[in-house]
């Protein structure tokens with residue numbers, strides 16, 4: 001009886017316990033991350049004025065299905081979509097809809113694909129046609145803040161070093177860091193220990209060790225950091241209605257550095273570089 005229950009038990013998040021993954025976990029994450037990154041790459045030419053985010057969501061659903069993957073957000077805590085599509089002042093968890101994208105919008109598309117039980121979680125910013133200089137600047141700041149966060153993600157540092165690097169840079173650029181949502185451990189679980197704050201002080205938090213796998217996913221606002229959740233129970237928006245952007249990678253800590261599981265196979269992660277290059 002007990003052995004039967006153990007063999008089929010669902011993995012559960014253990015408070016305060018940070019999983020250390022081995023070669024199998026890294027191989028699983030490499031595959032899930034690559035498929036997620038491929039989906040995000042394929043979305044680049046699809047994001048255009050007039051296209052509803054529901055169309056992008058359906059594409060990701062079908063892409064996952066055709067590649068033996070499962071979108072992790074589908075039926076997750078009652079969420080009913082394969083992606084989050086967060087437009088302009090939407091901070092995160094925007095729900096795909098039939099409303100067409102408009103020229104000048106900026107949209108974050110967040111995709112998590114489960115491959116062989118492993119979760120690849122990544123999001124990028126997509127400009128819709130020509131965008132304003134301030135929207136471009138926000139995307140640059142957000143992309144760079146993720147890059148600086150990843151740079152601090154190495155054995156011997158602490159999780160607070162990541163948040164501190166992100167906050168220092170974003171605030172120097174006169175933008176603000178959202179506090180209400182954080183990066184997270186992941187692997188066979190979608191959301192696991194540790195929490196990765198995108199703000200805070202160097203040397204705080206927990207020590208980063210080889211084998212840890214987590215996301216870094218800063219949300220950066222042009223105005224104030226406060227958010228509110230709309231009545232749909234999901235959509236988070238900036239209280240002051242200023243623009244918000246987010247970039248997310250899933251990474252693994254190695255002995256001597258970091259592996260970015262969701263790196264773009266085509267070099268399209270940076271939306272502004274992707275447009276001109």
Ligand code: MF3
Nearest residue numbers: 073076079084093110112121
């Ligand atoms: N992909 C999001 C993250 O980065 C989680 C979305 S949960 C959902 O953690 F239910 F809103 F889809």
Ligand code: CO
Nearest residue numbers: 121215217248
């Ligand atoms: Co995430």
Ligand code: CO
Nearest residue numbers: 110121122248
């Ligand atoms: Co995500």
